[in-house]
Each structure stands twice: as C-alpha cells, then as structure tokens.
Amino acid sequence: MDKYQQQIVASAATFVKQELKGAESGHDWWHVFRVWKLSERIAEEEKADIFIVSLGALLHDIADAKFYDGDETVGPKKAKIFLQTQNLPEETINKVLNIIRFVSFKNRHEKPDDNSLELQIIQDADRLDAMGAIGIARAFSYGGFQKREMYNPDIPPRPDMSKAEYKKSTSTTINHFYEKLLLLKEMMHTKTGKRLAAKRHRFMEQFLEEFYSEWG
Numbered sequence: 001m002d003k004y005q006q007q008i009v010a011s012a013a014t015f016v017k018q019e020l021k022g023a024e025s026g027h028d029w030w031h032v033f034r035v036w037k038l039s040e041r042i043a044e045e046e047k048a049d050i051f052i053v054s055l056g057a058l059l060h061d062i063a064d065a066k067f068y069d070g071d072e073t074v075g076p077k078k079a080k081i082f083l084q085t086q087n088l089p090e091e092t093i094n095k096v097l098n099i100i101r102f103v104s105f106k107n108r109h110e111k112p113d114d115n116s117l118e119l120q121i122i123q124d125a126d127r128l129d130a131m132g133a134i135g136i137a138r139a140f141s142y143g144g145f146q147k148r149e150m151y152n153p154d155i156p157p158r159p160d161m162s163k164a165e166y167k168k169s170t171s172t173t174i175n176h177f178y179e180k181l182l183l184l185k186e187m188m189h190t191k192t193g194k195r196l197a198a199k200r201h202r203f204m205e206q207f208l209e210e211f212y213s214e215w216g
Contacts, residue, residue: 026138038125056099124193127184132200143173
C-alpha cells in the first residue's frame, strides 16, 4: 500500500473502533482487529490486493445484521457513506461493498457479484475467528448475551437450516457447533486458511469430547 492508502486504512480503523464501542464481545472491535490482521497475512501469501483486503476486513462487521433485527442493508450503507468520504473510486467502493454483503456464513449459498480472491481471503479469516479457542469463547459469549441455553440434550442440532431459519434460530450454544462451527473447515479457500482451520477444528472436537464427558 502507498502512503495515501495507509492513511485511509488508518481512518477506517478509527471509524470502526468508534462505531463498535460497547459491542457484544464476540462481535466487537477486537473481532474485527483479528480478522483484519489475519486477512492481511493471508493476502500477502496469496498476492492479493492488500488495500481492498484491509478495507473489507475492517468494515465487514460494521453493522452485523443480527444486531439490527436481521437487516442486512445497514452494514453496506454505513460502509458506503464512510468510503465516499475518503474520495475513493466507485470501483474500489463496489469491491469493498461486495465483500461486506457476501462475507457472512449465512450467505454461503448465495452467489456473490464478484467472487474475488479478496472476498475469499476475508471469508477465511472471519471463519477462522469463529473456530478454535477464540471461536468457542465467542460462541458462549454470544449465547450468554442472547440468554440461550448452553446445552440441552433434548434439542437436536439442525445443520441443514435455510438462511431464514438460521437467522431466526434460538438454539443452544453447543448446537451452534454442529450448525456452523464444525462446518467451517471444509469451507476454506486458501492454503493458509485450510492449514489453520485443521488445527482449530481439532481443538473444537476435543473441547466437545471433554464437555460431553463432564456433562455425563
């Protein structure tokens, strides 16, 4: 990135940190920070456009639909307003907005306008942050935030939910492992993503083994 692009990325980081002040800890500034830095790392290895990757990663969760009554238009709108203040070309803005619209797990069955390498990298980084030790911590943080049951053996998981069903789901946190977290390993695009996902996936399996052992 040149100096001008670095300044825009710094402005984006400041904007996102302010917007997410007080957010639920699984979807706060630190989630975005982790996804941002991991995305940049993968982008360097994959020879992707680091400027687009940085902006996409920073703005990918600027207004998560689950905190806006399921409205998926809020995030792209907020991001577009910010990006326009940076006097960026329309092409650049559209690339970033495409990432924001299609990065989410719930949109995995939808075809993006541009299935770019940059989108795939941020998808990998975002999904990796939902795996492993941090992914487990985030799952229970959000479950507690929503006052959901930690586990109920009488409620079976539903891994094949439609997007509408997934968005409305109030299932247990343990079920969330089977409905999302354990599915992510097979959804990775990049070599780095696949390598890191294998390790984090195994950790989640070990956690569940221990959880059921203690529960029983």
